[in-house]
Amino acid sequence: xxxxxxxxxxxxxxxxxxxxxxxxxxxxxxxxxxxxxxxxxxxxxxxxxxxxxxxxxxxxxxxxxxxxxxxxxxxxxxxxxxxxxxxxxxxxxxxxxxxxxxxxxxxxxxxxxxxxxxxxxxxxxxxxxxxxxxxxxxxxxxxxxxxxxxxxxxxxxxxxxxxxxxxxxxxxxxxxxxxxxxxxxxxxxxxxxxxxxxxxxxxxxxxxxxxxxxxxxxxxxxxxxxxxxxxxxxxxxxxxxxxxxxxxxxxxxxxxxxxxxxxxxxxxxxxxxxxxxxxxxxxxxxxxxxxxxxxxxxxxxxxxxxxxxxxxxxxxxxxxxxxxxxxxxxxxxxxxxxxxxxxxxxxxxxxxxxxxxxxxxx
Numbered sequence: 033x034x035x036x037x038x039x040x041x042x043x044x045x046x047x048x049x050x051x052x053x054x055x056x057x058x059x060x061x062x063x064x065x066x067x068x069x070x071x072x073x074x075x076x077x078x079x080x081x082x083x084x085x086x087x088x089x090x091x092x093x094x095x096x097x098x099x100x101x102x103x104x105x106x107x108x109x110x111x112x113x114x115x116x117x118x119x120x121x122x123x124x125x126x127x128x129x130x131x132x133x134x135x136x137x138x139x140x141x142x143x144x145x146x147x148x149x150x151x152x153x154x155x156x157x158x159x160x161x162x163x164x165x166x167x168x169x170x171x172x173x174x175x176x177x178x179x180x181x182x183x184x185x186x187x188x189x190x191x192x193x194x195x196x197x198x199x200x201x202x203x204x205x206x207x208x209x210x211x212x213x214x215x216x217x218x219x220x221x222x223x224x225x226x227x228x229x230x231x232x233x234x235x236x237x238x239x240x241x242x243x244x245x246x247x248x249x250x251x252x253x254x255x256x257x258x259x260x261x262x263x264x265x266x267x268x269x270x271x272x273x274x275x276x277x278x279x280x281x282x283x284x285x286x287x288x289x290x291x292x293x294x295x296x297x298x299x300x301x302x303x304x305x306x307x308x309x310x311x312x313x314x315x316x317x318x319x320x321x322x323x324x325x326x327x328x329x330x331x332x333x334x335x336x337x338x339x340x341x342x343x344x345x346x347x348x349x350x351x352x353x354x355x356x357x358x359x360x361x362x363x364x365x366x367x368x369x370x371x372x373x374x375x376x377x378x379x380x381x382x383x384x385x386x387x388x389x390x391x392x393x394x
Contacts (some may be wrong), residue, residue, distance in 0.1 A: 045123050058165025058266065059114060060191065062106035063155045066099050066173040067120040067142050068126070072338045080356040088173040090342055093352045099130060104175040108184055109169060109191075116140050116155045117173075143301050146261075149310040150280065154300075155272055157284045160266045161291040167194055168269070170262040175345050176335045183332050184231055188261040189230040190327045197226060197325065200265040201234070201272065203317075205256025205326040206324040206334040213246045215336065216258035216313050218326050219250065225325070235324045240314050256326055258313065268323075276319050283307060 052171050070077070089101040096104075099117075113150030117129040117138050131139055133159045135353075140155050152170060159166050169187065177183050205218050221234035238258065239250055260268075273281045276335050283303040289298050317324060335346045347354055 037060060038108050057264060058163045058167060060109055060110040061163065061166045061168045061172045062115040063168060064102050064106055064115065064117045064160065064173050065151060065170065067118050067145065067151050068174060070174060073340065076340045076356065081165060085126060086123055087337060089130060091355055092337065093347055093354050094139060097130060098337065099173045102171050105177070105180065105183065106171060108180070109187055112138065114370065116158055118142055118151060118155045142385055144303040146307045147309040148312040149277065149315050150307050152312050152356060153284050156266060158291060158335065160270050161288050163270060164267050166266040167191060168264055168266050172260050174337060175259065176337050178333045178350060186230060186329050186332060187263070189227060192328060193232045194263050194265060195227050198265045199268055199323070200325045201268060201323060202325050202327055204258050204259045204261040204329050206329045208251050208255060208257050211251065212257060213247055214241055214338065217242060217247070217250045218256045218258050219253060220326050230327055230332060232325045232327050234322045235326055238313065238318050239319055241375045253271060256328065258330065260313065272316060272320050272323060275309060276316055280308065280310065
């Protein structure tokens with residue numbers, strides 16, 4: 033792929049990646065993806081709440097929604113003024129009720145769902161327009177992660193890895209402890225950065241939603257589950273988009289040129305009228321495996337809460353009760369599992385961490 037797109041403005045001088053001569057690092061930014069519909073768990077939510085609500089806006093246990101937990105994770109890593117939350121236009125009511133303090137400056141409204149690749153590059157365009165040197169962490173908002181302090185350690189390692197290897201996109205990989213056929217899997221290669229607890233590996237290949245026999249093979253070879261938690265330099269991800277999806281990036285360059293002007297809103301609507309749908313994982317990651325590293329998520333329980341069974345199994349493991357009704361025979365006794373849960377310790381948290389994360393409350 034020899035195509036190189038212009039640095040934001042289609043009429044500007046073209047670049048070939050790398051931004052040679054940069055003396056200063058960009059700042060740290062967070063992108064929280066909250067634009068999905070959560071269709072697979074829609075029936076549970078409708079029976080529970082009496083209406084359709086995307087799962088990221090639901091509190092399946094405790095008092096906070098999955099989105100609110102994700103925002104706290106982002107708050108622990110960087111300031112709120114350098115965070116963007118992507119929402120769907122169709123979810124505006126739910127979003128405004130949970131994002132009142134961030135509305136509208138920290139919220140990006142996606143006019144239509146065009147799958148995950150445009151869903152990632154839309155907020156990336158906003159970051160890139162403000163800080164092309166930025167280090168960006170991208171968080172899906174519908175995942176369960178516990179405990180927070182251990183997860184923050186993993187994220188800090190991923191950020192360090194990106195600073196050391198700025199041309200590499202870092203994915204966080206969860207150790208597989210079951211044959212999940214609806215997850216993406218990552219086959220790790222050799223180590224590219226040493227660490228006693230979180231070594232960074234290259235990626236040999238990706239496996240999307242495998243058949244059972246292929247999942248068995250992936251587990252046997254030490255493959256990770258793909259959490260789709262990403263840390264990457266803004267210019268590196270922008271260039272990857274240019275290399276593999278130049279037509280889509282031409283549309284986002286149109287938006288880049290008008291960010292912060294009166295034409296921004298109309299441009300977003302215009303480009304989404306012709307925006308093709310592409311999946312970020314099967315589209316970009318699969319093609320660019322040689323540009324990707326994987327950071328293992330050790331001592332952390334991670335789960336994509338896309339099914340009721342996963343939610344109940346996770347809550348059994350940590351001894352928490354769900355907020356939604358249970359069948360009479362359902363037991364919530366904690367069970368032992370391969371990935372042992374490390375209990376939160378109050379003294380693990382710094383005085384500057386958010387109160388919710390110091391207490392480990394759900």
